[in-house]
Amino acid sequence: MNDQPASPAHASPSVTALRIEAIEALLVERRLITSDVVDAIIDTYEHHVGPMNGARVVARAWVDPDYRARLLEDATSAVGELGFGGAEGEHLVVLENTDAVHNVVVCTLCSCYPWPVLGLPPRWYKSSAYRSRMVREPRAVLAEFGTTLPDDVELRVWDSSAEVRYLVLPLAPGDAADRPEDELVASVTRDHMIGVVR
Amino acid sequence: MGGMHGFGAVPVDDLELPFDEPWEGRTFGLYIAAGVAGARSGSIRPGIEAIPPADYLAMSYFERWASSLERGLVDAGTLTEAEIDARVRDPRPPAQHGNDTNPELAAGLAAALVDRPRGPSGEDVAARFKVGDRVTVKRMAPEGHHRCPRYVRGVSGVVTRQPGGWPHASGDGRPEATYTVRFEMRDLWGDDAEAGLLHLDLWERYLT
Numbered sequence: 001m002n003d004q005p006a007s008p009a010h011a012s013p014s015v016t017a018l019r020i021e022a023i024e025a026l027l028v029e030r031r032l033i034t035s036d037v038v039d040a041i042i043d044t045y046e047h048h049v050g051p052m053n054g055a056r057v058v059a060r061a062w063v064d065p066d067y068r069a070r071l072l073e074d075a076t077s078a079v080g081e082l083g084f085g086g087a088e089g090e091h092l093v094v095l096e097n098t099d100a101v102h103n104v105v106v107c108t109l110c111s112c113y114p115w116p117v118l119g120l121p122p123r124w125y126k127s128s129a130y131r132s133r134m135v136r137e138p139r140a141v142l143a144e145f146g147t148t149l150p151d152d153v154e155l156r157v158w159d160s161s162a163e164v165r166y167l168v169l170p171l172a173p174g175d176a177a178d179r180p181e182d183e184l185v186a187s188v189t190r191d192h193m194i195g196v197v198r
Numbered sequence: 199m200g201g202m203h204g205f206g207a208v209p210v211d212d213l214e215l216p217f218d219e220p221w222e223g224r225t226f227g228l229y230i231a232a233g234v235a236g237a238r239s240g241s242i243r244p245g246i247e248a249i250p251p252a253d254y255l256a257m258s259y260f261e262r263w264a265s266s267l268e269r270g271l272v273d274a275g276t277l278t279e280a281e282i283d284a285r286v287r288d289p290r291p292p293a294q295h296g297n298d299t300n301p302e303l304a305a306g307l308a309a310a311l312v313d314r315p316r317g318p319s320g321e322d323v324a325a326r327f328k329v330g331d332r333v334t335v336k337r338m339a340p341e342g343h344h345r346c347p348r349y350v351r352g353v354s355g356v357v358t359r360q361p362g363g364w365p366h367a368s369g370d371g372r373p374e375a376t377y378t379v380r381f382e383m384r385d386l387w388g389d390d391a392e393a394g395l396l397h398l399d400l401w402e403r404y405l406t
Contacts, residue, residue: 023271029293090315091362116312120217124211128255158398
């Protein structure tokens with residue numbers, strides 16, 4: 001299943017859309033909320049928070065060894081140095097990939113995710129398939145993302161089950177020191193920082 | 199749902215947008231705005247976990263949020279199911295205050311959502327275990343909201359980090375120590391498990 005309900009016995013998105021519209025109208029009429037506040041929240045996560053933030057963190061760690069050390073020691077503060085933080089980023093931990101270790105992140109209980117550095121999670125991260133399988137057959141799931149991990153690379157899966165939110169620091173390209181930081185930023189994807197791509 | 203079978207391949211797609219449809223964004227924004235207004239009770243996860251399991255599996259992610267929002271508004275006494283049902287049958291824009299705005303709150307909330315913390319959260323609390331200790335997750339079947347996946351219950355692992363203390367399951371009680379615990383995949387899934395390690399964060403009450 002792909003988490004998109006097929007059965008009309010359950011609320012279809014259009015039914016839910018109508019209920020949400022009704023709820024918003026009722027709350028506005030009672031002056032409990034104003035719609036511009038809802039707009040501002042949506043705008044924040046559509047335009048101001050996303051994987052571009054995490055990519056800046058990763059690129060900085062690749063070019064600045066002192067920053068990298070601070071990031072691995074206390075990611076919350078190091079991410080804050082670059083201006084990022086907030087909801088679902090109150091306690092960040094960065095997981096360093098090496099030639100011998102690969103990290104990947106999942107949330108089996110819901111869909112916990114480090115919002116300040118990655119934004120809201122993509123649909124597949126929230127799917128039953130990803131949540132159920134990444135802890136039990138991670139190499140098989142990685143293969144579905146086109147990632148084949150050599151047998152001698154230790155795989156570490158992180159299930160975000162409490163308050164810590166995890167971000168993967170991918171392997172730096174060999175020539176990272178010679179490339180402009182902006183170019184490095186552009187090379188880092190959301191999937192690298194979740195760990196489904198190496 | 200860690201370890202459950204039968205969900206098939208991961209539905210990987212190229213969609214990068216946080217909300218596939220406008221109502222999903224409205225649901226997300228309303229959830230936060232209604233919380234700030236004190237118009238709903240509870241929090242997102244307990245509300246979602248109160249959805250009957252068969253319904254839960256059939257719902258999309260933001261349908262679950264919508265369900266949790268509605269439950270929180272009703273539980274707080276802000277709206278009734280009957281009012282919402284009636285409005286769904288007779289959809290129309292707000293009869294009054296539809297053009298009201300609150301730019302100060304909108305800007306303040308947008309800023310607060312991305313406000314940089316001074317340092318990592320997590321209280322310095324008394325802890326029974328320390329890094330390197332071998333711990334076992336208790337066998338248990340708690341009702342209601344908790345944060346201990348079934349698939350680690352009864353399994354032993356090693357504490358690798360102490361991130362600090364938080365109220366249990368994001369509730370409003372006193373902070374309790376949490377631990378990052380490393381498990382061997384074969385201890386979780388048996389002899390034919392894939393090679394590797396699995397880490398979870400667990401509250402002290404789950405461990406022995």
